[in-house]
Amino acid sequence: MNQISIKKGHNINIQGCPRPEILSIPLPQKVSICPNQFRGVKPKLIVKEGDEVKIGSPLFFDKLKPQVKWPSPGSGKVTEIKFGKRRVIERIEISRDDNQFIKLKTYTREEIKGLDRKKIIDHILEANLFPLIRQRPFNKVASPIQIPRDIFISGYNSAPLAVDLSTLINTDKNIFQIGLTVLSRLTKGAVFLSLDKHMDFDDVFTQKISGPHPAGNVGIQIHHTKPLRPGDIVWSVDAQHVLTLGRLFKFGNYDPKIIVTIGGSGSTKPITVETVSGASIESLISSQIIEKPVRIISGNILTGMKVSLKDYLGFYDSSVSILNDEVKRPFLGMLSLGSSKSKYSLFNAFLSFGNELFDFTTSQNGELRAMVPLNAWEKVLPMNILPNPLYRAILAKDIEEMEKLGIWECDDEDFALCSFACPSKIDLGAVIREGLDLMELEG
Template sequence: MGKSIRLKKGYDIKLLGEASKEIAEIPAADIFAVKPTDYLSITPKLVVKVGDEVLAGSSLFFDKKRPDINFPSPVSGEVVEIVRGAKRKVLEIRILADKTTKFVKTAIPSKLEAQSIKDTLIKGNLWSLLKQRPFSIIPSTEEQPKAIFVSTFDSAPLAPDLSFVIEQNKAGFDKGLEVLEILASGNLEVGMEAGASLSVSSGNQNEFSGPHPAGNVGIQVHHVSPIKPGESVWYLDAQDVIILGEFFNSGEYHADRLIAVTGSEVSNPSYVKLKIGQSLAKLFAEQVSESNVRFIQGNVLSGATSHSEDFLSFYTSQLTVIPEGNKAEFLGWLLPSTKKLSLSRTYFSWLTPNKKYDIDTNTHGEERAFVMSGQYEKVLPMNIMPVQLLKAIMAGDIERMEALGIYEVAEEDLALCEFVCTSKIEVQKIVREGLDLIRTEG
């Protein structure tokens, strides 16, 4: 029996454009692109060139520093373009997909043990499904975590209903948890939403209630098994657990995701079934009619800015489209209004806590003096001092960063701090800089 944890700190941002529980069909895409930039802290080395034929699951590139970690093609077809940026950095490997997908077949051992699971994931080029805390990077194949975490719910704005997603392939999800429990030597921690109807048969089940970021795996790790220096935990997104389970059921890499297409600028917010790397051009052309909008892969708090001709990134399970905030506003925030979302009682949104808002990207001000206001502590359900931690990062003080809990956080955990910040500090950028610094020099 796991823990039952009630979080009081946090905030649920209610927005227009929630995905209805229906799965829409979209035209098949011809071009797919795999982006090495989706993966933090790797240096890609290509194993393919233009004109090569690839299978779904075959390696496209590996990490120069850890050559046993390879990254797979989501489809079979022909490599038609290698897109490079500054200093010949590889940005995309584009593939013209076959009409019928052909797969690499990986032999699955009859008896699953932790080492045989590791060996099979490495051989099948799927080690990249795993991520680790600290640093939110792909773990080393030589390490063993103290636990593996899976969160079965997402509390971010307009996030997909993971219970609905999991039920579409419950067998794959259950198989994935079974494999992870063996890989974790029995130390599998599954985060469950209080009151949810979803049931799982593997792992230690911990129940969470409270506002966002209750669904963040980092918050769950903090309250169940805090990370100390020298320790690590691994984690997977719920849809990656399904991919893992399907792989151990079939020996094939099925790169399918059920994507929540959300936001006030989407004509029919719903779910669509896409493959990783699939072109989004047709989807956005059908769903978005306005031109002055922000495309986001992920949620409005921690997602990455995208564009209408982009391709689905490896870890994306939500697409959001909201208005750009580049229009002048008369008197700005000096003008009282019931249409503005604010955590402060200076405005009237606190009188209608269930109202859904149509927000844009306007930050309503520029960066100013970084002062202690107590705002961060109200929305961060972690036993750390966020302002002091951020200032230690900005000062490059590694020893103080460690003492203040740098190992326990990632950008998404402090995204709400950035949202409420009156100083307009780029909190998530600072956190990433701190994590990169301590990983390379700590």
């Protein structure tokens, strides 16, 4: 097994780490899927309000790739289709009243090995599960007509308050193996699986990865395994979605089951639960006693999206983070001495005893200010990329310079920790996304 040791990065010591035991909670009465969350997709509705759907029924498709459709995570009635400005489809809401699903053909692992790539692609498309597969560069839904150089799977989630993927994989090891075998038939290259613990699987190259966040990000693993070059396309699949593909081929239906962590400094009961994709936020945090202002985030605290109780879990999210939103600004705070309990430092600026957990709030501790090159970005970015010159090239819209500096390997989630560490409060991840959008627009 290949070893990858990441030195740069930082594990955020936040209060409210979820308990690892998986709890069963009542399934949500409503589920939803949000078409506007999918990058580069132009959605076209297949259903209308009042339609009855089953688990796995197609809800909408991409006008640019009409064969790629999105599945219903619940069985019941389409109760609301919410539109935003310029008729952008923001949400398709389903009231669950049954557990009916679309039944497809089943395959054994040996039968999967005998299938050609087209039959496997067609089966995934028929189940409306192709959006589980994303491509790099651009980190968007993959195209079924493209053949990826390689496929990457991260079995290690290093993000704050994340699900323990190793335990999850080990629990459903046989199903995970079927999912890996399915993916191995989709590329002429290799399937790379990165794990933080030793496990053996067939049909893939396994590698053990260690180090602080963002070591678990698939973009970091691609960079340290087989970097992207201009013209390369690789695919990535979340570990929980590998299990979803495995269940599809073994049992013949889409199982929207997902394991989700609920935690953070604003959480009164940090837990790990089993629910379904697109579950309502209200159903997930019903056990929390919230008596003060909090911010709820679908996803992790670095890359997630702010949501309310009326919103739903994101399609690719497996965490709900709760942060204290009660911000108190101390007078002349930057001049006070502070301590490890009152101020958080990535670079050991305060005396502390062990890895103390910090009560984070939503405060940025300052506003956007002039850029000061103190190597704060470089200290937490484990890539052979110069973030400062790349940032300047993106602002200047210098396509050639951006390409020379390695933007093809970048994604905003890999630079989220740089935004957190930045003394100038620059959202570097958002700027990287602007650069990627510009590169895609220019072709």
